Amino acid sequence: MNTAPILVIGSTGKTGSRIVRSLTEKGFPVREGSRNSAIPFDWEKPETWAAALAGVKAAYVSYFPDLAFPGAAAKIEALTKAAKAAGVRKLVLLSGRGEAHARHCEEIVRNCGLDFTLVRAAWFAQNFSEGYLQAPVLDGVVALPAGDIKEPIADVDDIADVAVAALTDDRHNGELYEITGPRLLTFAEAAAEISSAAAIPVQYVPITLEQFHAGMLDIGGPLIADVFTEICRETLDGHNAYLTDGVQRALGRAPRDFADFCSNAAASGAWKKAA
Template identity: 45%
Template sequence: MIRADLILVLGGSVKTGSRVARLLTRRGLRVRIGHRSGGTPFDRTDPATWAPALEGARAAYITYDTDLATPGAPETNCAFAELTVASGARRLGLLSGRGEQEAEAREKAVARSGADWTVLRASWLAQNFSEGHLLKPVLAGEVALPAFEVGEPFVDAADIAEVPAALLTQHGHAGRGYELTGSRLLTFADAVATIAEATGRDILFVSVPADDHAAGLAAEGVPDEVTGLLTYLFTTVLGWRGAHLGDGVQQVLGRPARDFTTYAHDTATTDIWTDKTTDRGAA
């Protein structure tokens, strides 16, 4: 096992980052969480915050808190990776995406830094339905997306988290890339139906044109840059670019990826998908 005196986890208060931080802490490792609103102040848009976050770190888990398609992401990550190496943090785990040219540019930027890097190319997170922008539509009982019959191997954030927790503390992963996906392809309609079954609620999936979806987001006050990113993901990244399975979870952890049905039933027990309005009305 690699001795990591201190591991910096970026985005340590969100989906994968928080899980990585918890796993490393449970293993007795020192963890520093770098986040704009908590832990050690870290802002990707403010290079003055980078060096303090990296001080004393020997490894880092790098995520991007918006999306890889954000303008300037490759350049920002190249500069940060170079500073990471200069600061003495040799091991870097980069959470990337599948099928995005911007993601590939970001990966190449990190590879040029001179670090012992490992890239994790993840499919669509299952937790987007419970911890992300799809939670509100699920609670409302109707999920409208421009997804149509696209198959996606939704991956559990818990699986993603276990992988960097392993690769940042073990030998044999430097210079490699792993595709992290779920165990099977599901359409978004399949995923919503699985959640409906797990919760015992009526939740409808509706396919809508991309323009109508974007207009609906704008009407809800979603920022233009977020709407643009989501439109890009649904119209460009989903589909043939991502409609295949990866075996990264099996390669690193020695076990199959968790199934979406397991995620749905486990999440349903937390009551995060409980329709509070309906409950109050029934009471």
């Protein structure tokens, strides 16, 4: 086995932590890429990139906080150049489904001169269990500016499995895998399934973009509120309400169902209220 490490940028995030664990279990050498890792990687400190990329054969690229943020494309482009200079052979980019800014970043990676795989993901199921909606679920009310649209909610474990396959097998070079779940759900239906699995009352409440923005101001300030409101405006309009075969093409199996996610999250204690 090649002893050159695989760099996982965003190694403490939802996808990155799973990728690190899976690669390690499979026996691949891994270099974690976060601000506090042994060899730090910080998107805001490009001077950390060269050391993190040194000797790496492939890198998983997850941009924090989101590819829609101002300056993201410039940083992705700078990273591709740094990776090429360091002798990295392949990049696997996590991208957002139905987002124009994300598509622009995909094209940067596609045209950078390195091998690549693009992993374009729908709404994460794990947003409800280990993301910013976990607390609202526990409080019994999930409020989003999504009306009654349907979303093909994707399991992060599927996204990680596809990324691991892409990082370790050249058969995935040049591919775009769009990851969705196996069925479409409204957020009201998702809340009902969570409620049933967790045995707690959970209600979905549709709100306006203005109400969402006001709530995000309290959480993250003006920039966070502006960007995430625009992401919702762009993606929660129904144009993503269709299924794709990314998991099937990449892994030869069906994607995980939202009901299975709910059962597993409930069993893990994700929705257990503190005593």
